[in-house]
Amino acid sequence: xxxxxxxxxxxxxxxxxxxxxxxxxxxxxxxxxxxxxxxxxxxxxxxxxxxxxxxxxxxxxxxxxxxxxxxxxxxxxxxxxxxxxxxxxxxxxxxxxxxxxxxxxxxxxxxxxxxxxxxxxxxxxxxxxxxxxxxxxxxxxxxxxxxxxxxxxxxxxxxxxxxxxxxxxxxxxxxxxxxxxxxxxxxxxxxxxxxxxxxxxxxxxxxxxxxxxxxxxxxxxxxxxxxxxxxxxxxxxxxxxxxxxxxxxxxxxxxxxxxxxxxxxxxxxxxxxxxxxxxxxxxxxxxxxxxxxxxxxxxxxxxxxxxxxxxxxxxxxxxxxxxxxxxxxxxxxxxxxxxxxxxxxxxxxxxxxxxxxxxxxxxxxxxxxxxxxxxxxxxxxxxxxxxxxxxxxxxxxxxxxxxxxxxxxxxxxxxxxxxxxxxxxxxxxxxxxxxxxxxxxxxxxxxxxxxxxxxxxxxxxxxxxxxxxxxxxxxxxxxxxxxxxxxxxxxxxxxxxxxxxxxxxxxxxxxxxxxxxxxxxxxxxxxxxxxxxxxxxxxxxxxxxxxxxxxxx
Amino acid sequence: xxxxxxxxxxxxxxxxxxxxxxxxxxxxxxxxxxxxxxxxxxxxxxxxxxxxxxxxxxxxxxxxxxxxxxxxxxxxxxxxxxxxxxxxxxxxxxxxxxxxxxxxxxxxxxxxxxxxxxxxxxxxxxxxxxxxxxxxxxxxxxxxxxxxxxxxxxxxxxxxxxxxxxxxxxxxxxxxxxxxxxxxxxxxxxxxxxxxxxxxxxxxxxxxxxxxxxxxxxxxxxxxxxxxxxxxxxxxxxx
Numbered sequence: 001x002x003x004x005x006x007x008x009x010x011x012x013x014x015x016x017x018x019x020x021x022x023x024x025x026x027x028x029x030x031x032x033x034x035x036x037x038x039x040x041x042x043x044x045x046x047x048x049x050x051x052x053x054x055x056x057x058x059x060x061x062x063x064x065x066x067x068x069x070x071x072x073x074x075x076x077x078x079x080x081x082x083x084x085x086x087x088x089x090x091x092x093x094x095x096x097x098x099x100x101x102x103x104x105x106x107x108x109x110x111x112x113x114x115x116x117x118x119x120x121x122x123x124x125x126x127x128x129x130x131x132x133x134x135x136x137x138x139x140x141x142x143x144x145x146x147x148x149x150x151x152x153x154x155x156x157x158x159x160x161x162x163x164x165x166x167x168x169x170x171x172x173x174x175x176x177x178x179x180x181x182x183x184x185x186x187x188x189x190x191x192x193x194x195x196x197x198x199x200x201x202x203x204x205x206x207x208x209x210x211x212x213x214x215x216x217x218x219x220x221x222x223x224x225x226x227x228x229x230x231x232x233x234x235x236x237x238x239x240x241x242x243x244x245x246x247x248x249x250x251x252x253x254x255x256x257x258x259x260x261x262x263x264x265x266x267x268x269x270x271x272x273x274x275x276x277x278x279x280x281x282x283x284x285x286x287x288x289x290x291x292x293x294x295x296x297x298x299x300x301x302x303x304x305x306x307x308x309x310x311x312x313x314x315x316x317x318x319x320x321x322x323x324x325x326x327x328x329x330x331x332x333x334x335x336x337x338x339x340x341x342x343x344x345x346x347x348x349x350x351x352x353x354x355x356x357x358x359x360x361x362x363x364x365x366x367x368x369x370x371x372x373x374x375x376x377x378x379x380x381x382x383x384x385x386x387x388x389x390x391x392x393x394x395x396x397x398x399x400x401x402x403x404x405x406x407x408x409x410x411x412x413x414x415x416x417x418x419x420x421x422x423x424x425x426x427x428x429x430x431x432x433x434x435x436x437x438x439x440x441x442x443x444x445x446x447x448x449x450x451x452x453x454x455x456x457x458x459x460x461x462x463x464x465x466x467x468x469x470x471x472x473x474x475x476x477x478x479x480x481x482x483x484x485x486x487x488x489x490x491x492x493x494x495x496x497x498x499x500x501x502x503x504x505x506x507x508x509x510x511x512x513x514x515x516x517x518x519x520x521x522x523x524x525x526x527x528x529x530x531x532x533x534x535x536x537x538x539x540x541x542x543x544x545x546x547x548x549x550x551x552x553x
Numbered sequence: 554x555x556x557x558x559x560x561x562x563x564x565x566x567x568x569x570x571x572x573x574x575x576x577x578x579x580x581x582x583x584x585x586x587x588x589x590x591x592x593x594x595x596x597x598x599x600x601x602x603x604x605x606x607x608x609x610x611x612x613x614x615x616x617x618x619x620x621x622x623x624x625x626x627x628x629x630x631x632x633x634x635x636x637x638x639x640x641x642x643x644x645x646x647x648x649x650x651x652x653x654x655x656x657x658x659x660x661x662x663x664x665x666x667x668x669x670x671x672x673x674x675x676x677x678x679x680x681x682x683x684x685x686x687x688x689x690x691x692x693x694x695x696x697x698x699x700x701x702x703x704x705x706x707x708x709x710x711x712x713x714x715x716x717x718x719x720x721x722x723x724x725x726x727x728x729x730x731x732x733x734x735x736x737x738x739x740x741x742x743x744x745x746x747x748x749x750x751x752x753x754x755x756x757x758x759x760x761x762x763x764x765x766x767x768x769x770x771x772x773x774x775x776x777x778x779x780x781x782x783x784x785x786x787x788x789x790x791x792x
Binding site for chain 1: 599602603604605606623624625627628630632634636638639640642643646647649650651653654655656657658659660663664667668671677678680681683
């Protein structure tokens with residue numbers, strides 16, 4: 001047991017965010033963690049709690065009070081599975097520590113149990129708070145006694161176990177039986193595609209609702225139990241913890257028993273299959289070398305401008321690294337398709353349909369909302385795709401390269417920001433134009449919205465590079481780890497959205513209560529965004545360059 | 554070519570990694586830089602290449618101050634880092650083309666040098682493949698080619714022989730001699746004393762951030778008669 005705990009501790013420490021010795025950076029990290037906790041996690045958790053409370057209240061009248069919380073826990077478990085699959089493959093088979101751990105006199109189940117626990121803890125920290133909030137909503141709605149909270153805490157800590165065990169079993173079996181999957185790049189691509197399909201499934205489920213109110217969610221749950229029935233077969237333990245929190249002791253016992261049996265089966269499989277699966281695998285570099293006529297190869301050596309060459313290098317790495325491609329590039333292509341699916345599934349008479357109809361008719365409020373949404377989504381997508389906010393982190397162990405080449409830091413920052421601007425901005429502008437054509441919007445209005453989007457993307461890109469320069473996560477052993485658990489991405493997203501949200505709220509208040517015209521507000525938003533761009537550029541020029549200079553390589 | 558004057562680097566305000574060290578490498582010299590693990594070799598090389606800022610002292614490369622004329626100083630350096638695992642998603646030829654662009658090497662020069670170096674290091678067949686598929690030794694060879702593609706006047710090499718096969722190691726040593734003969738400076742760190750003995754005009758020995766010796770090998774041996782270089786090194790670094 002001591003060996004197991006020590007092993008887990010070492011594994012968690014090895015993927016932790018780099019701990020900088022500088023007090024200033026420690027203060028920054030603590031402040032950012034507090035902002036994220038108070039500004040995002042608490043409001044999101046509160047919102048989840050309220051939704052579960054409202055749905056449970058509605059379902060109680062229809063005689064299915066447990067179905068809301070059950071579906072929510074199934075949904076959370078589905079997310080654990082989706083995001084856990086890639087992590088489990090990488091942690092079990094492709095992380096750099098595998099080569100150091102395999103020669104140790106350890107049994108397969110000892111290695112797998114420690115790696116599984118470390119992945120479970122580091123992957124699900126944020127989820128814990130949301131599960132507890134959902135349980136709180138259920139407890140309050142049902143008026144359950146105080147000891148129900150103990151069961152809620154038990155649920156919070158153990159809920160991700162079974163979905164992660166499923167990930168583990170899938171990884172063990174596929175790596176044992178197939179040769180095809182024994183390649184890091186292939187695994188990253190396949191898990192990425194799987195994630196897209198599951199998100200598509202969630203969108204299709206949402207599309208069946210008339211709108212996103214708690215009433216329609218309640219109606220959707222009450223009228224169609226098929227999804228819940230399927231989920232109850234896949235995750236049979238959830239119904240028992242739900243009845244357990246309502247006071248059914250047997251339910252708690254069965255819930256724990258299912259978890260224990262799942263873990264035992266998983267470790268038995270690990271004992272049988274792990275070594276055969278892990279020995280002899282290669283990283284991403286198993287491609288054969290192509291023999292090409294050397295004179296032709298040399299002909300390919302052509303002079304390009306330094307900035308263009310650096311820019312091309314950044315793009316090639318983003319596109320050729322499956323972990324970056326799926327997380328940083330594909331997201332820009334997928335979200336509008338999902339949004340369009342929701343719109344198409346709901347039909348023209350629902351919320352989005354009505355909104356776009358108003359927009360086509362030149363409704364001032366709809367126009368204002370559209371422009372503000374374009375700005376908000378531009379900032380959200382630019383910060384969520386993390387092209388800018390992981391641009392220095394992605395240098396990893398060869399961060400020193402940035403420092404010893406004869407290119408000044410600001411030029412390198414400009415190139416990194418340009419890559420983010422190109423990928424995020426191009427996506428946004430194309431989608432704004434498509435929306436303009438689809439909904440027959442005014443040409444000038446579309447052009448103005450494109451400019452707003454572009455400035456929002458420029459601001460978020462420079463701000464992202466600046467945020468990453470403060471404390472880049474340079475210690476990672478594979479590309480998935482560069483993005484996973486990288487708080488810079490999260491901090492950047494929180495701050496960027498907060499800034500744009502403040503702008504939008506102010507504009508909305510001025511529009512609704514002071515009566516400022518929409519034209520003035522739209523121009524005001526544009527000016528504010530240009531100022532934000534200027535500030536973030538200056539932050540890069542004065543602070544980020546200094547941060548890079550001072551960061552140890 | 555390299556002037557390292559009264560340079561100090563302190564980590565965490567307590568650990569003196571390099572303590573008021575001064576040395577000089579002139580054109581035409583090959584200088585070996587050695588010392589026990591943790592003696593400050595890598596810190597020194599990182600300060601020489603602009604990766605780490607010194608806390609005090611002056612560093613000049615090819616007449617350019619590394620702080621004031623950073624870009625000119627860096628343009629004069631060909632640097633081989635201690636790890637060759639970088640930009641592995643690029644093909645060898647793409648990496649070399651990128652580096653040639655960074656150092657503004659003309660079309661003709663880059664074609665000529667890449668051809669020549671790739672043939673000397675027997676890497677011609679591999680250049681069109683992604684670096685991910687290379688062995689450690691092949692990556693190291695590619696880093697050597699990349700460091701030399703702009704024909705820099707100052708070579709700074711951190712453990713350059715690591716991972717090289719005997720032929721490539723021999724080729725690199727030959728190239729270091731040829732480069733120095735043309736009046737350029739070669740500064741490299743090594744733990745292999747035989748390499749320093751056969752190749753260097755001068756050795757610099759450092760321990761716990763302090764300079765122990767800076768001079769020719771003949772002079773060092775004359776101070777410690779009838780002793781091997783290994784014994785001299787052990788005696789100096791242990792006491």
